[in-house]
Amino acid sequence: MTRQKxxxxxxxxxTARQVTFSKRRRGLFKKAQELSTLCDAEVALIVxxxxxxxxxxxxxxxxxxxxxxxxxxxxxxxxxxxxxxLQLESSTYAILSKEMADRTRxxxxxxxxxxxxxxxxxxxxxxxxxxxxxxxxxxxxxERLLNEIDALRRKEAQLTEENLRLKQHTGINTNxxxxxxxxxxxxxxxxxxxDRESSNTSLKLGKLHTCGTTYFHHLPY
Amino acid sequence: MTRQKxxxxxxxxxTARQVTFSKRRRGLFKKAQELSTLCDAEVALIVxxxxxxxxxxxxxxxxxxxxxxxxxxxxxxxxxxxxxxLQLESSTYAILSKEMADRTRxxxxxxxxxxxxxxxxxxxxxxxxxxxxxxxxxxxxxERLLNEIDALRRKEAQLTEENLRLKQHTGINTNxxxxxxxxxxxxxxxxxxxDRESSNTSLKLGKLHTCGTTYFHHLPY
DNA sequence: GATGCTATTTATAAGTA
DNA sequence: TTACTTATAAATAGCAT
Numbered sequence: 001m002t003r004q005k006x007x008x009x010x011x012x013x014x015t016a017r018q019v020t021f022s023k024r025r026r027g028l029f030k031k032a033q034e035l036s037t038l039c040d041a042e043v044a045l046i047v048x049x050x051x052x053x054x055x056x057x058x059x060x061x062x063x064x065x066x067x068x069x070x071x072x073x074x075x076x077x078x079x080x081x082x083x084x085x086l087q088l089e090s091s092t093y094a095i096l097s098k099e100m101a102d103r104t105r106x107x108x109x110x111x112x113x114x115x116x117x118x119x120x121x122x123x124x125x126x127x128x129x130x131x132x133x134x135x136x137x138x139x140x141x142x143e144r145l146l147n148e149i150d151a152l153r154r155k156e157a158q159l160t161e162e163n164l165r166l167k168q169h170t171g172i173n174t175n176x177x178x179x180x181x182x183x184x185x186x187x188x189x190x191x192x193x194x195d196r197e198s199s200n201t202s203l204k205l206g207k208l209h210t211c212g213t214t215y216f217h218h219l220p221y
Numbered sequence: 222m223t224r225q226k227x228x229x230x231x232x233x234x235x236t237a238r239q240v241t242f243s244k245r246r247r248g249l250f251k252k253a254q255e256l257s258t259l260c261d262a263e264v265a266l267i268v269x270x271x272x273x274x275x276x277x278x279x280x281x282x283x284x285x286x287x288x289x290x291x292x293x294x295x296x297x298x299x300x301x302x303x304x305x306x307l308q309l310e311s312s313t314y315a316i317l318s319k320e321m322a323d324r325t326r327x328x329x330x331x332x333x334x335x336x337x338x339x340x341x342x343x344x345x346x347x348x349x350x351x352x353x354x355x356x357x358x359x360x361x362x363x364e365r366l367l368n369e370i371d372a373l374r375r376k377e378a379q380l381t382e383e384n385l386r387l388k389q390h391t392g393i394n395t396n397x398x399x400x401x402x403x404x405x406x407x408x409x410x411x412x413x414x415x416d417r418e419s420s421n422t423s424l425k426l427g428k429l430h431t432c433g434t435t436y437f438h439h440l441p442y
Numbered sequence: 443g444a445t446g447c448t449a450t451t452t453a454t455a456a457g458t459a
Numbered sequence: 460t461t462a463c464t465t466a467t468a469a470a471t472a473g474c475a476t
Contacts, residue, residue, distance in 0.1 A: 002467045045264075
């Protein structure tokens with residue numbers, strides 16, 4: 001394909017054939033890998049040289065891909081096993097397979113793909129579902145963060161107290177100020193410096209919920 | 222590899238990913254075939270798209286290549302003689318079940334359930350995913366609605382013009398008022414009785430409005 | 443989804459080391 | 460066999476349809 005265009009037919013010269021095999025094999029495997037990475041596809045490639053050497057590649061596991069391939073192609077000739085057991089298996093497989101397809105599609109749609117096949121009503125239902133999920137996720141995240149903050153604040157209080165006790169014991173007089181985490185994080189509103197107990201958690205939760213999406217994005221998480 | 226060099230990592234845009242998949246898949250299969258022809262090699266290639274579609278190629282027969290591959294790699298697990306067919310099937314079944322479970326869980330999590338088993342990082346990733354999906358859904362909805370509105374406007378203009386012409390021809394002086402569609406959509410109580418065309422679309426719009434999630438607020442997505 | 447169109451990037455046939 | 464080089468053929472990313 002370069003210095004000179006070549007015809008696609010078996011290369012006569014064994015040496016040249018071997019060289020070409022080596023080069024093109026690499027190219028092929030590279031392309032296979034790129035396809036799987038770029039397009040999130042499952043790829044398996046098996047090559048035997050004339051001399052019988054094996055080269056293979058699989059984006060996941062060769063066994064998995066081959067199994068999956070068997071599944072797909074067995075649909076074309078699934079008549080060849082009168083075994084009842086097998087029949088049952090294949091029918092459960094069919095059911096599973098269908099459910100799988102449904103779920104996959106639903107998942108992709110929740111990620112905003114394949115929307116063209118939805119009508120307006122379904123689109124709105126999807127939107128509602130996403131809003132619901134998002135709101136719950138955001139709330140969970142908020143709760144999680146508040147809990148951590150609360151825990152930290154307790155620890156702060158505890159440490160401060162301990163500190164104080166130590167200072168009294170040693171008679172050293174250092175002035176250590178404890179920052180309120182509230183103030184630190186949500187400096188928007190009033191002065192919260194005196195609430196060191198969890199009582200304000202519920203309050204904050206409500207606030208989170210109301211405020212909606214981006215809340216703690218500036219937190220060091 | 223052309224207009225611009227691309228990085229080999231999963232393509233974010235689903236549409237672009239699909240296009241690339243289609244193009245590169247062809248290229249890959251062509252190369253596989255060329256290798257087998259030029260170098261007299263035995264080649265098997267299996268590709269599953271993200272959507273689960275199967276594409277395969279084999280220079281001889283897929284079964285033959287896979288069997289040969291098993292021979293070579295069986296050094297690693299040559300103990301599984303009982304029934305290769307059954308083993309394959311039951312393992313595929315296991316794989317399918319597992320995938321099914323994964324997908325079900327992911328789906329539930331997108332709907333805001335079972336969030337407790339996610340750590341903060343996963344939670345944030347989920348949030349991002351939801352935001353992305355929601356934004357795409359909202360955008361699709363908006364585009365769809367705008368298109369309909371546009372179509373209706375055109376029809377309105379056309380009908381109005383025709384109406385005028387007819388009136389001039391017949392000399393009849395009927396007073397028909399053309400509603401602005403804007404007005405039409407936003408007024409909940411209006412009298413729509415004179416819309417004789419595409420009444421079903423108008424209806425849909427009305428219904429949508431009633432369904433009333435946020436309406437055009439999201440359009441600029 | 444696919445197809446067609448470039449401007450570029452890649453792959454690679456031949457040859458050389 | 461493997462590793463470079465180079466001129467050229469192929470593949471393909473980004474767009475438009």
